[in-house]
Amino acid sequence: MSDERFEPKIIAFLCNWCSYRAADLAGTARMKYQPNIRTIRVMCSGRVDPSFVLKAFSLGADGVMIAGCHPGECHYLEQNYKAMRRYEMLRHTLLAMGMEDHRLRLQWASAAEGNVLSAAINEMIEQVRALGPLNWPGLWSENGGHQAAIERLPHEHAEALEVSA
Amino acid sequence: MTAKPKLALYWAASCGGCEIAVLAIDEKILEVAAAFDIVLWPVAIDAKVHDIEKMADQSIDVCLFNGSIRNSEQEYMAQLLRRKSKILVAFGSCAHEGCIPGLANLAGREAIFDYVYRRSPSVDNPQGIVPQPEFEAPEGTLHIPVFYDTVKTLDQTVTVDYYVPGCPPEAENIYAIVKAVVAGLGGAPLPPAGTVLGKETTVCDECERTRNEKKIKAFKRTWEMIPNETDCLLEQGLVCCGLATRAGCGALCPKVNSPCIGCHGANAGVEDFGARMMTSLASVIDSNDPAEIRRIIQAGIPDPVGTFYRFSLPRSLLRRGALAGNGRGH
Numbered sequence: 001m002s003d004e005r006f007e008p009k010i011i012a013f014l015c016n017w018c019s020y021r022a023a024d025l026a027g028t029a030r031m032k033y034q035p036n037i038r039t040i041r042v043m044c045s046g047r048v049d050p051s052f053v054l055k056a057f058s059l060g061a062d063g064v065m066i067a068g069c070h071p072g073e074c075h076y077l078e079q080n081y082k083a084m085r086r087y088e089m090l091r092h093t094l095l096a097m098g099m100e101d102h103r104l105r106l107q108w109a110s111a112a113e114g115n116v117l118s119a120a121i122n123e124m125i126e127q128v129r130a131l132g133p134l135n136w137p138g139l140w141s142e143n144g145g146h147q148a149a150i151e152r153l154p155h156e157h158a159e160a161l162e163v164s165a
Numbered sequence: 166m167t168a169k170p171k172l173a174l175y176w177a178a179s180c181g182g183c184e185i186a187v188l189a190i191d192e193k194i195l196e197v198a199a200a201f202d203i204v205l206w207p208v209a210i211d212a213k214v215h216d217i218e219k220m221a222d223q224s225i226d227v228c229l230f231n232g233s234i235r236n237s238e239q240e241y242m243a244q245l246l247r248r249k250s251k252i253l254v255a256f257g258s259c260a261h262e263g264c265i266p267g268l269a270n271l272a273g274r275e276a277i278f279d280y281v282y283r284r285s286p287s288v289d290n291p292q293g294i295v296p297q298p299e300f301e302a303p304e305g306t307l308h309i310p311v312f313y314d315t316v317k318t319l320d321q322t323v324t325v326d327y328y329v330p331g332c333p334p335e336a337e338n339i340y341a342i343v344k345a346v347v348a349g350l351g352g353a354p355l356p357p358a359g360t361v362l363g364k365e366t367t368v369c370d371e372c373e374r375t376r377n378e379k380k381i382k383a384f385k386r387t388w389e390m391i392p393n394e395t396d397c398l399l400e401q402g403l404v405c406c407g408l409a410t411r412a413g414c415g416a417l418c419p420k421v422n423s424p425c426i427g428c429h430g431a432n433a434g435v436e437d438f439g440a441r442m443m444t445s446l447a448s449v450i451d452s453n454d455p456a457e458i459r460r461i462i463q464a465g466i467p468d469p470v471g472t473f474y475r476f477s478l479p480r481s482l483l484r485r486g487a488l489a490g491n492g493r494g495h
Contacts, residue, residue, distance in 0.1 A: 098487025
């Protein structure tokens, strides 16, 4: 129904040491954020391969968040810098493929920043809600009578033979 | 004399390079002709589709199918040859990954027709006529194939038994595969269905250049520099796809001072070629400053889809760009 509010599906990769704990803190402190986010805990934001993000979009996600420790505070020294560079590379490619900017977000949130993470989640949900559904796999379907055209071919081949005979 | 096994070769959306590659096995093509009864090969022999339609299902032993699927006629031929063949091989990059025709997935049918039939500078089409799948002529209704929005790989269309990588496949690999198939038809074990018939290592492993630590401040394009002939091309700043690309060519391009562009597709275990390139290149950028990183990427890689998905956009996780593209993105 057209008057129903669009509820985006957002996948969030949260690092074990900072951002997942920030989400935990938000929970224990009873900070509220909207339930459109599906969290996946990874050991480090540097573990998030671009293929994870692409797969999320290809399975129907409307947005993807990658969250990790602040630069300089990575549990694994400097892997979040790799996450930063991968995000930039991925953003560059997704924009070139025609995807809107706000559907992918990199967010730093320390274990003490439940408020920062919940505010970022709420902000991203509103941005993606305003963009509307992505439905990337829906782009792959054909419409234009191709099935009928396929089924017609063997009959046309038979008819062509009759004419030439 | 027992009947020879039957071989079919077909092309869909492709450039014809795979046909040349088959002939590049040189005089060994005579062994192929001696070993097989070739029932369909539009580029070389006069066989009719209607004859294939009349054959019993599974009566073709092997079909080497090159080209991607971008219209209804090609999809029909893929379905027909799947039904008639015991072994269907996606032969070459187009059938395997979508290849260059697959870059059309950055646009859709409307945008492609608009450019090709209306806006292209060499076109004179004052009435703005574009192809219609159906046309009423005085003699009756005429049909041409329906052009698709999205180029598909062969295995996104029908079930495929084996894949032969490469744009085009290497002659020695083709001959090795033909010999293996002949042996298989004689009872020798064949690889499991779904196998990519190629090496399981990367072009870097076949490249003889010296590799050191990679730290890159600026990506360069081939016209901007003449690289030295001894050091790793990526370390010299060229976007070389060797680290993500399946071996098999003997590092032909790096050997002649040109970076690998990834024509053999993703190495074994890599789901998305572009993702592997993105993650690798991101790792070697020598900066921790977001603004500088963005500048390095935007200046050095102006066409990320064409760089990372030149041969594999239809097979990639996202398969295509957004449709319409009116003001979205950059």
